[in-house]
Amino acid sequence: MYGRTRINRMLWLVAATLVLGSLIGVGAGLLTLLLYGVEHVMLGYIESGLIPGPFHVPAVRRAVSVTVGLSIAALAWWLLRTKTEKVPSVKKAVAGERMPWWQTVVHVVLQIFIVGSGASIGREVAPRELGAMLAQRFCDLFRIGVDGNGTGPADRRMVVAVAAGAGLGGVYDAPLAGMFFAVEILLVDVTIEKVAFGLGMSATAAFVASLVKGRHTFYDVTAMQPDYSASLMLFALVCGAICGAAGAAFRKGSQWATSHQPKGRGLLWQMPLAGLLTGLVAVIVPQVMGNGRAAAQLGFSTFMPDVAAVSGASQSSSSTAASPWTLLATGGSSSTGLAPHADVPLAMAGLWAPLGILAITFIAKAAITLLTIRSGASGGVLQPGIALGATLGAMLGLVWMLAFPSDSAAACALIGAAALLSASQQAPLMAMCLVMELTEAPITFFVPVGLGVAASAFVSSWLLERR
Numbered sequence: 001m002y003g004r005t006r007i008n009r010m011l012w013l014v015a016a017t018l019v020l021g022s023l024i025g026v027g028a029g030l031l032t033l034l035l036y037g038v039e040h041v042m043l044g045y046i047e048s049g050l051i052p053g054p055f056h057v058p059a060v061r062r063a064v065s066v067t068v069g070l071s072i073a074a075l076a077w078w079l080l081r082t083k084t085e086k087v088p089s090v091k092k093a094v095a096g097e098r099m100p101w102w103q104t105v106v107h108v109v110l111q112i113f114i115v116g117s118g119a120s121i122g123r124e125v126a127p128r129e130l131g132a133m134l135a136q137r138f139c140d141l142f143r144i145g146v147d148g149n150g151t152g153p154a155d156r157r158m159v160v161a162v163a164a165g166a167g168l169g170g171v172y173d174a175p176l177a178g179m180f181f182a183v184e185i186l187l188v189d190v191t192i193e194k195v196a197f198g199l200g201m202s203a204t205a206a207f208v209a210s211l212v213k214g215r216h217t218f219y220d221v222t223a224m225q226p227d228y229s230a231s232l233m234l235f236a237l238v239c240g241a242i243c244g245a246a247g248a249a250f251r252k253g254s255q256w257a258t259s260h261q262p263k264g265r266g267l268l269w270q271m272p273l274a275g276l277l278t279g280l281v282a283v284i285v286p287q288v289m290g291n292g293r294a295a296a297q298l299g300f301s302t303f304m305p306d307v308a309a310v311s312g313a314s315q316s317s318s319s320t321a322a323s324p325w326t327l328l329a330t331g332g333s334s335s336t337g338l339a340p341h342a343d344v345p346l347a348m349a350g351l352w353a354p355l356g357i358l359a360i361t362f363i364a365k366a367a368i369t370l371l372t373i374r375s376g377a378s379g380g381v382l383q384p385g386i387a388l389g390a391t392l393g394a395m396l397g398l399v400w401m402l403a404f405p406s407d408s409a410a411a412c413a414l415i416g417a418a419a420l421l422s423a424s425q426q427a428p429l430m431a432m433c434l435v436m437e438l439t440e441a442p443i444t445f446f447v448p449v450g451l452g453v454a455a456s457a458f459v460s461s462w463l464l465e466r467r
Contacts (some may be wrong), residue, residue: 006144009151012142013197016159021204023132023168028170028205029212031112031127038116042069049216053287053294054118055327055442062118062286063279069117070275070377077376078267080106080425086290089126094161094186096153099133099182105344111379118289120278122380124168128181131167131205135160161186162198168211168382169202177434178202179370184427203437208244218438219296219390222319223410225311226312228448232411236448238410239396240455247423248460250366250388254381254424257374267376274375278368287324288364291379292387295365298324298440299390299413302354304346307326307401314409350377353396362391386435389413414441414454422453423460 004143036046042065043057054062080087080103088097138159139145145156161182169178181196183190199340222412246328278289289295301323303315325346346354347414369384393416397409414435432453437447 012144013153013193015142016135016138016144016162017178017197017200017205019390020159020163021201024166024201024207025170025208026133026212026322027130028127028167029209031123031130032171032209032213034109034112035116035123038113041287042117047293050322051327052164052297052322052324053327054282054289055286055294055324056330057286059283059286062289063276066118066278066282066289067272067275069114070119070278070372070375071272073114073119073377074268074271076106077271077378078265080110081120081267082264087129090128090164091186093129093132093136094157094164096157097348099129099136101133101137101344102346104129104133107378112373114328114377115291115379118278118282119275119372119377120288120365121291121372121377122383122386123377124382125380127167128164128173129167129381131165131170132160134304135163138163139350149233158187158194158197161195162201163215164331165198166201166205170205172434172438173206173210173215174434174437175199175202175206177437177464178205179425184430185425187201204244209286217440218293219300220301220322221410221414221439221441223301223315223408224441224445225246225313225406225408226442227312228411228445229404229406230413232407232448233324233451235397235400235404235407235412236415236419236452237455238400239393239415240452241397241459243392243416243419243452244423244456245463246388246392247385247420247456248463249380250385250420251426251460251464253366253370253423254373259375260374263348270375271377274371274377277371278357281368285360285364286328287361288368290381291384292365292369292385294447295361295387296383296390296417298361299387299392299394299416300410301325301465302346302358302394302398302409302413304398304401307405308408310405311408313410348374351402353397354362355395358391358395358398362388362395365391381419382421382434384418385421385424386438388424389417392460411445411448414439414445415449417454418449419452423456426457426460426464428457 077210085100108126115123139156165178165182169175182198282289295364394409394413397412418435422428
């Protein structure tokens, strides 16, 4: 009898890994295509490695797009939240709260819609919610979690958590991050079975999603030096500590913004107002729009050619053409009234100019993201966290290069992105793997990135516990 129970358990684990993982992969792929479609209609472009943000979109269209997008979403969310069954968070779904199917689908689509229209918020919650909802239906179909068939509530909880992580892994082609999200954040329990189950489903979802949406490197970090140095290890400690403090503050800010969201009719005017303010800021700082890809790429593409030979860093002509620095400069010469800081030369002799642009981007992205959450919008903070970390890391890196030109700003941005994300999510393993998977950075950089994440985790946990 015991052997039969083990076989049945193995069968439904395999079925969940392959069948549920494939369904989640299809959903993640379709959500990505939906994002591209919304961007094309609302802003007239589709984000990619060549165009990481709405840099060439006319300023008026940027402002109108995000204002209209958040106005439409405000009405839809007000109806959804006040007239129908409420959609619980993924954590509540893992704990057993029911996710209504059509309300969840609408909720998911609205998140993708506002990001595509330019709202400053992450899109990673949508595939996680879709994965959790599909997992609950899968458990109903196979009676997982029902006493008497060899499974219990813990098994159902595991399936829902792993499926939510697979949604993250599928949409970003990041199976390690998807697995760690499930076991490190949702389950807070690492066992061989949970790791194997989570990694298998996330890998399946990532593969199937790539068949739907294609594969590409999310962030270009080719402007880094070819290998890390002793000085970069020292930088990782300093940057990790600073990003740990910044990430803890961003985490507290996002928690405050979430707890103070409007519950009733306030949603109908606060979200449109947030859209209008985002659009006005985007007239000057276009990289503030969207889930954070444009702002993060600004940090990753910070390249100082006059000292590059010291570190061995280089930037290809294709990477230079797709760099936000280049796109800002190109747009600055048009009649769209892009950005007054366009056409800034990247050189150590004029260090204050790029430092200023990175600082403006960091402050604007943090403020607008928190404003968007506070207005009542649903979404995530993973990608905004990476954007904040990359820009802060690049800023610190430029100053660091005055003393250690053997290090590159792009490598410093990589460390900053992982360190700040680790602090804001309180999930060092997930943060490190997600940044490394999204950038496809050389595996040797796990060493300085790991040290930076460790420093960030210590500092942020101490600050958060102290407060």
